[in-house]
Amino acid sequence: MTSYFIYLIKVTVCSGIFYGYYHFVLRNKKFHYWNRYYLLIAVMASLIIPFFHIPLSFSHEQVHQSPVLQTLNIISESGGENLLVDPAKNVSALPQLSSSTIILMAYLVVCLVTLIRFVKSIIKIHRLIADGKVQQMEDVYFINSTAEGTPFSFFRYIFWNKNIPLDTQEGKQIFKHELTHVHERHSYDKIFMQLVTVIYWCNPFFHIIKKELALIHEFIADHIASMNEDAAQYAEMILWKATTGKQLSFTNNFFYEQLKRRIAMITTSKQPSHQYLRKIMVLPLVIILIAAFAFRYKSLSPAFLKAEKPITIVIDAGHGGDDDGAIGENGLKEKNLTLEIAQTMKAIAKEKNITVLMSREGDSKVPLRERSDIANNNNADAVISIHVEAIGPGDDKEKYDGFEIFISKPEFPNREQSKQMAESIQNNITSLYKFNGIKTRQIGIWMAQSVNCPSVIMGCGYITNKKDAQFISNKENQKKVATAILDGVIHYLNKKKLGTDASKAIDSFPKSSFFADTKNKIVFFSDSIINKEKEQKDWGLVKTVYILNGETKEIAELTGKVFKCNSIISYPPNDDEARKNYGVLANNSIMIIDGAKYFAQYKSIFGQNPIVQKPTDDDGPVFTKTEVAASFPGGEVQWEKYVNTILNNFNANLILDKNSNGTLRLQFMVTKDGTLKNVKALNMQQSKLAEVMSNALVNGPKWMPAKQNGIAVNCYYETRVRFDAPGDIVSGYEPE
Structure with missing residues (x-):
């Protein structure tokens, strides 16, 4: 049901675009036959294009790198198959009227009322034929009548007004006018548009197109009727004979009410400029509409x-x-x-x-x-x-x-x-x-x-x-x-590389009680490692056996120490190779540390509040924890204002990107002079939010650097930004 309403919206948009092209490029131009068929095809295309489902896939990265593809993806997916089965469906066996059902019923009621009016008009014409005297004149049927709205034509019938002499110059011109409607089969256009507006009564552009098409019929008939005649005299006759009488909406009435445009078209001999260009420019328009509504733009499944x-x-x-x-x-x-x-x-x-x-x-x-x-x-x-x-x-x-x-x-x-x-x-x-x-x-x-x-x-x-x-x-x-x-x-394991986990563990230190940096050959044993070993025992888990320079070490001997070493090798429990070399010890996890040299006591390096030093940058060591943290100029209040300003500027793009909803974690290095380096998203890497915030950090103001022992130092910093569409934006620090 929702899909049908989405379809109606797409039809309305398509017809609006088609009519907009007609209004600004083709309207009131003297290529009437082209305009007639353009409007008819535009209506049919507006009805058909949203039905097309032409799959066209792009990679996840391609979609996120192209705002155009993001927009087309949203348009093409709207109103498609439901991605999820409605969890509330069939919850109750009792029939229930949802709001969408009520709206649909109201829509169908209006359709029915409009259809009844249409049928009544058909019946009225049928009665005119049945009650009148029908005379066949070559390929048309002539009915002389005093009915309201005559003269008019309907398919092969011409309903004539007895008060207009047929043998006069005016009568001959009017008859020729109505005969043109019959020969050009304008009634088919009228019936088609009447049925379209019955079903799609809520589409304003179809009603406008119906009126424009009726006027184009008059342009064509006027052109033929006034050929070899004085155009000014014919126009004067139309104006003189004009009446406000009623007419049936799908008949071709000679005294059509758009007199001003009809007279202007009859008396204008100037041909429009750039006729060929005006006509072929519709092709790019059709291509754009098909691209927007017919193709199904999908990220690869x-x-x-x-x-x-x-x-x-x-x-x-x-x-x-x-x-x-x-x-x-x-x-x-x-x-x-x-x-x-x-x-x-x-x-x-x-x-x-x-x-x-x-x-x-x-x-x-x-x-x-x-x-x-x-x-x-x-x-x-x-x-x-x-x-x-x-x-x-x-x-x-x-x-x-x-x-x-x-x-x-x-x-x-x-x-x-x-x-x-x-x-x-x-x-x-x-x-x-x-x-x-x-x-x-x-x-x-x-x-x-x-x-x-x-x-x-x-x-x-x-x-x-x-x-x-x-x-x-x-x-x-x-x-x-x-x-x-x-x-x-898969996404996690695909991007996981040797040393990646080590870097992450350093960032979270000292929550980890033990950490081995295989790249820089440094092993940390924090003071809490004894408690960790005790909990493992309490839980019945396998413990870790540490072999330092070929000797098995008790955990108490290693607690609170930092070692530099030549190599670090770890084995999981019951590893075959470990069992060959270490026998029953392989029942446990084994950590082998060779070439280990005592470096320092854990606390003697890092102080009472541990500070983990990462591998050095070109400008000196880089810390993850310091006595005075790095900060945005003006503190957290100004940082939140800066973030909200950035997100508000890109709000539309972020709402279009479904991957931007959530909490983004950003890590970057604040150098001694406050410059930001190595900005990277720790999650949501493919989102527009990550792109926007990374650029905002790189191009933003310098930060206040971190300090250790009163001296500015390089420091890694992590912040979080949350975006919820279409709700509020919340930025800053969030507890884990």
């Missing part, structure tokens, strides 16, 4: 996204066996939904260069440790655990809805990697359904923190919410969700 290298992921369908998980209305069970989604993901993954390891293939109960062992023992690249959430019986079921992602707590080694992967998945899920954010549970989640790779717990809506349950139970929606999750994982 997510199904085309493949992993650059083979990857292995574990898909964990939550619960199973005698553990039903959450239960919704009508006995809908979480264990069944999670398995359906997991199996859908496995089927789709085959085409994406992904090997899937399932924690369960059927309705069986698998202990948590066995589930995590599948990932750890097979050196999986990622873990996706599928769940559906629920609320207690005393809570408002309709209040809690939407998807969520859970990751491990900050102190676990895979936290930062899991967060990056979750953000990548989030970018896809938000375009499908309501998303509540990336979260952490205080008590922890086994599958999030018991594995040695990035891991996310997907909360696929609330089974206790009708809308969510309808959405996630639908097979097509399950495919969309499965594809969105897999593409998020």
Whole structure:
């Protein structure tokens, strides 16, 4: 139903553009036959072009680099197939009248009233034929009448007014005029336009075109009737005979009311300039309309996204066996939904260069440790655990809805990697359904923190919410969700390079209790590493064995120290190569640090409030944490004003870009003199928001540099900007 209204809008826009060209380029010009067929074809093209679905695909990057493609993409997608099945559909067996249904019914009522008026006019003409005396004159039928509006013609019938002598000069000219209408078949045009305006009565341009077409009929008939006659005398006759009598809208009446334009056209002998150019200029117009409304501009389907290298992921369908998980209305069970989604993901993954390891293939109960062992023992690249959430019986079921992602707590080694992967998945899920954010549970989640790779717990809506349950139970929606999750994982793993995770871990330090910078051969052991090892033991997780220069070291010997080394090699638990070299120690994770030299105590370098020094820039070391942070001139208040000004200037472009909705994380370096360098988006890299804000930082004012021990230093800085279309813009810092 909504698609039909969108179609009406597209038809109106097309007809408006076609008529606009006619009004400014062709109107009142003396190529009447061209104008007649132009208007008829314009109406038909306006009706047909929006029906065309010609697919034309562009890559995601091409679409985002071209504002034209972004605009055409929005136009072509409007009113297309619904991307999602309406989650509220069939919720109730009782018939309900939606607002769109009421509007459609009102629209059809107007169509019916207009159609009845049209039919009554046809009946009136039929009565004139039945009651009159019909005389055949060659190929036309002549009816002498005193009916209101005569003389006029209708198809092959000419209805004549008895008060006008046919044998006079004026009578002959009028008859010749009406005979032209018959021979040129103008009545077909009239009936066609009358039917169009019955169905599309809300389109003002069709009504205008109908009137213009009727006037063009008169131009053609006047031209032929006045040939070899005194044009001025013919025009004077039309003016003298003009009447205000009524006429049927689809008949050709001689005394048509647009007398001024008719007389001007009869008495003007000057031919319009640039006739050929005026006619052929319609071709670019048609091409533009087809490009805007007929082609379907699509970014390449997510199904085309493949992993650059083979990857292995574990898909964990939550619960199973005698553990039903959450239960919704009508006995809908979480264990069944999670398995359906997991199996859908496995089927789709085959085409994406992904090997899937399932924690369960059927309705069986698998202990948590066995589930995590599948990932750890097979050196999986990622873990996706599928769940559906629920609320207690005393809570408002309709209040809690939407998807969520859970990751491990900050102190676990895979936290930062899991967060990056979750953000990548989030970018896809938000375009499908309501998303509540990336979260952490205080008590922890086994599958999030018991594995040695990035891991996310997907909360696929609330089974206790009708809308969510309808959405996630639908097979097509399950495919969309499965594809969105897999593409998020692929996007994260494709861009993940050696050393990337190390850089990210440095940025989040000292949340991480241990960090090895393989590029710069530096190993950090923070004071909290003992607590981390204790929590791993409490959770029953494998611990990490540290072998420093060939000697196994207790964690207490390493706590609070920084080492420079020649090489850093890590092995996951139960690695075959590690087992050959280290025997039973390979039951654990192993970190081998060779050529290690004690560099300094952790606190002696970084002070009481740890400051992590990144690899040095050409102008000196670059810090991520300092005693005095870098800042925008005027502080956070002026920074927010600056951001809001930039976003307001680009508001229209950002609204058109569906990828710009959300929170953008930007990282850049503030040098000693306040210049900004190395500006990069940490997420939403392909969005217009990232482009706009990156340019605003590069081209904006200098910042106040960070200070350490009272001295200006280079420092990395991260900020966040949020854009919600079409709501308010919120910028600044947001808590994780």
